[in-house]
Amino acid sequence: MTKSKDDTIAARIGKALADRIIAGTLEPGSRLGQDHIAEEFGASHVPVREAFRRLEAQGLVVSEPRRGVRVASFSxxxxxxxxxxxxxxxxxxxxxxxxxxxxxxxxxxxxxxxxxxxxxxxxxxxxxxxxxxxxxxxxxxxxxxxxxxxxxxxxxxxxxxxxxxxxxxxxxxxxxxxxxxxxxxxxxxxxxxxxxxxxxxxxxxxx
Amino acid sequence: MTKSKDDTIAARIGKALADRIIAGTLEPGSRLGQDHIAEEFGASHVPVREAFRRLEAQGLVVSEPRRGVRVASFSxxxxxxxxxxxxxxxxxxxxxxxxxxxxxxxxxxxxxxxxxxxxxxxxxxxxxxxxxxxxxxxxxxxxxxxxxxxxxxxxxxxxxxxxxxxxxxxxxxxxxxxxxxxxxxxxxxxxxxxxxxxxxxxxxxxx
DNA sequence: CGGCGAGAAATTATAGATAATTTTGAATTT
DNA sequence: AAATTCAAAATTATCTATAATTTCTCGCCG
The missing domain is CATH 1.20.120.530 (GntR ligand-binding domain-like)
Incomplete structure (x- = not known):
C-alpha cells in the first residue's frame, strides 16, 4: 500500500537523488552521468533520464542538451x-x-x-x-x-x-x-x- | 542559433503537446498513449515519455504509474x-x-x-x-x-x-x-x- | 439478465543496442 | 612553449526489443 508514489524505478531514483542533493552529499556543479547512476541503482539509463526531467523541473539540476546534467548551483x-x-x-x-x-x-x-x-x-x-x-x-x-x-x-x-x-x-x-x-x-x-x-x-x- | 531550447526531440514533442493542451485541441481528461504520439512525431516512445515528465511538472498532464497519462482536467x-x-x-x-x-x-x-x-x-x-x-x-x-x-x-x-x-x-x-x-x-x-x-x-x- | 473470471490484446515500463555528439589527448605546426 | 588539428574515447540521445501490468472481451455461472 506504500506504492502509489515511488512505484516506478524512475520515481525512486528521482527521490534518492533529490535527497542527496538537498543534503549536500552531491555537491553543486557536480556532473551526473546517466550510466554511472544507472549502474549504481542497478537499472538502465532510461529511468534515470526520466528522473532527471523531474529534478530539472524542481530546479535541483540543470541540463544542457547533449552535454549532460549537473547539480544546480545557487548563489x-x-x-x-x-x-x-x-x-x-x-x-x-x-x-x-x-x-x-x-x-x-x-x-x-x-x-x-x-x-x-x-x-x-x-x-x-x-x-x-x-x-x-x-x-x-x-x-x-x-x-x-x-x-x-x-x-x-x-x-x-x-x-x-x-x-x-x-x-x-x-x-x-x-x-x-x-x-x-x-x-x-x-x-x-x-x-x-x-x-x-x-x-x-x-x-x-x-x- | 535557435537551437538551445528545442534541440532534443523530447523538448520539441513536449512543446508541441503543451501548445495543443493550452489551445484546447487536446481535451482535458483525454488519454495520451505514448506509442500513438511517438508514431505521430516519427519518433520512438522514449523521448515521448521524457516530454511527459516535463508536462507533468507543469501541471498540464497527470500521470498514474503504469496506467498512462491524461490531459489534466481543471475545475x-x-x-x-x-x-x-x-x-x-x-x-x-x-x-x-x-x-x-x-x-x-x-x-x-x-x-x-x-x-x-x-x-x-x-x-x-x-x-x-x-x-x-x-x-x-x-x-x-x-x-x-x-x-x-x-x-x-x-x-x-x-x-x-x-x-x-x-x-x-x-x-x-x-x-x-x-x-x-x-x-x-x-x-x-x-x-x-x-x-x-x-x-x-x-x-x-x-x- | 447481470456479475465474474480467464485469457487475449493493448499499453506501460525497463532493458539492451545503436547512432550522434562532445570531450579528451596526443601529435604537429608555428 | 603555445596553439591547433584530428582521431579515439566517453557520453548523451534515440531506437528497437522485451518484460510486466492493465484493460478488454467473451463465455460461463448464479
Missing part, C-alpha cells in the same frame, strides 16, 4: 529569491488555511515546534520545521500551491544544509510560537506578517 | 487557485522589476496593450496580454520566479481558451493602462494592487 541571490517566493506563497496558503485550522492542528504544530527545540542537529531541526509549516498550510486545500511551496522548501533546505549556515538559532522557533499565538487569537494579519518575515530568515547572510 | 477551484498564485507572484515580480523599468519598456508595454485592443480573436488577445506581463515583469531578474509565473500563465491561458469564457471584455485592457499610469507616476503600491486584481479577473465565473 545568494537565488536563496533570497526562493525565500521571497516562499513568503508570498506561504502567506497566501495561510490565509486560505486559517478558516480550517482546528485546535487539534494548532496543538500538533506546537508539538512540532517543541520537537524543533529539542533537535540535536540541523537535519532534525529541518524535519520539525517542515512539519510545522506543513501542518498549518495543508488545510488550505490548494494542491498546486502546496506543491510549489514544497519545491521551494526543498531549495531552502539545500541552503540550510550547505554549510553556509552552520548555526541555526532560536529566533525561528520564537516565530513559530508567535504565529500560533496570533492564529489562536484570530489575528490572521499578524500571523501572516510574522510568517513572511520568518520564511525570509533563511535568506539572510550568515556569519 | 473552477483550480482556476481560482492559479489566479491567486499569479497575483501573489506577479506582484512580487513587479516590486522587484519596478526600479529597472525604463520609459522605453513602458512604451513597449503600452504598445502591447494597443495590440490587445486591436486583437480579433482570443488567441491574438492572449498573445498581447502575455507580452504585456512579460515586458513589465522580466526586468525583475529573478529567473525561478519568472519560470513559475510562466507556468501559471499557461494554466490561465488554458482556461481562457476552454470556452468557459467565450467573451473577453475591455476591463483588462483598462487595467493595463492603469498599471502603466501608476508605474509612470511612481505609485508602485497602486500598480501592484491593480495588477493583483487584474490577474484574478480570469478567475471570475463567466456568463
Amino acid at each position: 545568494m541571490a537565488d536563496v533570497k529569491e526562493v525565500a521571497e517566493m516562499r513568503a508570498a506563497l506561504e502567506v497566501l496558503a495561510l490565509r486560505h488555511a486559517a478558516p480550517h485550522l482546528t485546535p487539534a492542528i494548532l496543538d500538533a504544530a506546537e508539538e512540532a515546534t517543541r520537537a524543533g527545540d529539542k533537535a540535536g542537529d540541523v537535519q532534525a531541526w529541518e524535519d520539525a520545521n517542515r512539519n510545522f509549516h506543513r501542518l498549518i498550510l495543508n488545510p488550505c486545500g490548494m494542491p498546486r500551491l502546496l506543491a510549489s511551496i514544497a519545491d521551494l522548501h526543498m531549495a531552502s533546505a539545500r541552503f540550510l544544509f550547505s554549510g553556509w549556515r552552520a548555526e541555526w538559532d532560536a529566533p525561528t522557533d520564537r516565530d513559530h510560537r508567535a504565529i500560533l499565538d496570533a492564529l489562536r487569537a484570530g489575528k490572521l494579519d499578524v500571523a501572516a506578517s510574522v510568517l513572511a518575515r520568518h520564511v525570509q530568515w533563511v535568506g539572510r547572510k550568515p556569519r | 473552477m477551484a483550480d482556476v481560482k487557485e492559479v489566479a491567486e498564485m499569479r497575483a501573489a507572484l506577479e506582484v512580487l515580480a513587479l516590486r522587484h522589476a519596478a526600479p529597472h523599468l525604463t520609459p522605453a519598456i513602458l512604451d513597449a508595454a503600452e504598445e502591447a496593450t494597443r495590440a490587445g485592443d486591436k486583437a480579433g480573436d482570443v488567441q491574438a488577445w492572449e498573445d498581447a496580454n502575455r507580452n504585456f506581463h512579460r515586458l513589465i515583469l522580466n526586468p525583475c531578474g529573478m529567473p525561478r520566479l519568472l519560470a513559475s509565473i510562466a507556468d501559471l500563465h499557461m494554466a490561465s491561458a488554458r482556461f481562457l481558451f476552454s470556452g468557459w469564457r467565450a467573451e473577453w471584455d475591455a476591463p483588462t485592457d483598462r487595467d493595463h493602462r492603469a498599471i502603466l499610469d501608476a508605474l509612470r507616476a511612481g505609485k508602485l503600491d497602486v500598480a501592484a494592487s491593480v495588477l493583483a486584481r487584474h490577474v484574478q479577473w480570469v478567475g471570475r465565473k463567466p456568463r
Whole structure:
C-alpha cells in the first residue's frame, strides 16, 4: 500500500537523488552521468533520464542538451529569491488555511515546534520545521500551491544544509510560537506578517 | 542559433503537446498513449515519455504509474487557485522589476496593450496580454520566479481558451493602462494592487 | 439478465543496442 | 612553449526489443 508514489524505478531514483542533493552529499556543479547512476541503482539509463526531467523541473539540476546534467548551483541571490517566493506563497496558503485550522492542528504544530527545540542537529531541526509549516498550510486545500511551496522548501533546505549556515538559532522557533499565538487569537494579519518575515530568515547572510 | 531550447526531440514533442493542451485541441481528461504520439512525431516512445515528465511538472498532464497519462482536467477551484498564485507572484515580480523599468519598456508595454485592443480573436488577445506581463515583469531578474509565473500563465491561458469564457471584455485592457499610469507616476503600491486584481479577473465565473 | 473470471490484446515500463555528439589527448605546426 | 588539428574515447540521445501490468472481451455461472 506504500506504492502509489515511488512505484516506478524512475520515481525512486528521482527521490534518492533529490535527497542527496538537498543534503549536500552531491555537491553543486557536480556532473551526473546517466550510466554511472544507472549502474549504481542497478537499472538502465532510461529511468534515470526520466528522473532527471523531474529534478530539472524542481530546479535541483540543470541540463544542457547533449552535454549532460549537473547539480544546480545557487548563489545568494537565488536563496533570497526562493525565500521571497516562499513568503508570498506561504502567506497566501495561510490565509486560505486559517478558516480550517482546528485546535487539534494548532496543538500538533506546537508539538512540532517543541520537537524543533529539542533537535540535536540541523537535519532534525529541518524535519520539525517542515512539519510545522506543513501542518498549518495543508488545510488550505490548494494542491498546486502546496506543491510549489514544497519545491521551494526543498531549495531552502539545500541552503540550510550547505554549510553556509552552520548555526541555526532560536529566533525561528520564537516565530513559530508567535504565529500560533496570533492564529489562536484570530489575528490572521499578524500571523501572516510574522510568517513572511520568518520564511525570509533563511535568506539572510550568515556569519 | 535557435537551437538551445528545442534541440532534443523530447523538448520539441513536449512543446508541441503543451501548445495543443493550452489551445484546447487536446481535451482535458483525454488519454495520451505514448506509442500513438511517438508514431505521430516519427519518433520512438522514449523521448515521448521524457516530454511527459516535463508536462507533468507543469501541471498540464497527470500521470498514474503504469496506467498512462491524461490531459489534466481543471475545475473552477483550480482556476481560482492559479489566479491567486499569479497575483501573489506577479506582484512580487513587479516590486522587484519596478526600479529597472525604463520609459522605453513602458512604451513597449503600452504598445502591447494597443495590440490587445486591436486583437480579433482570443488567441491574438492572449498573445498581447502575455507580452504585456512579460515586458513589465522580466526586468525583475529573478529567473525561478519568472519560470513559475510562466507556468501559471499557461494554466490561465488554458482556461481562457476552454470556452468557459467565450467573451473577453475591455476591463483588462483598462487595467493595463492603469498599471502603466501608476508605474509612470511612481505609485508602485497602486500598480501592484491593480495588477493583483487584474490577474484574478480570469478567475471570475463567466456568463 | 447481470456479475465474474480467464485469457487475449493493448499499453506501460525497463532493458539492451545503436547512432550522434562532445570531450579528451596526443601529435604537429608555428 | 603555445596553439591547433584530428582521431579515439566517453557520453548523451534515440531506437528497437522485451518484460510486466492493465484493460478488454467473451463465455460461463448464479
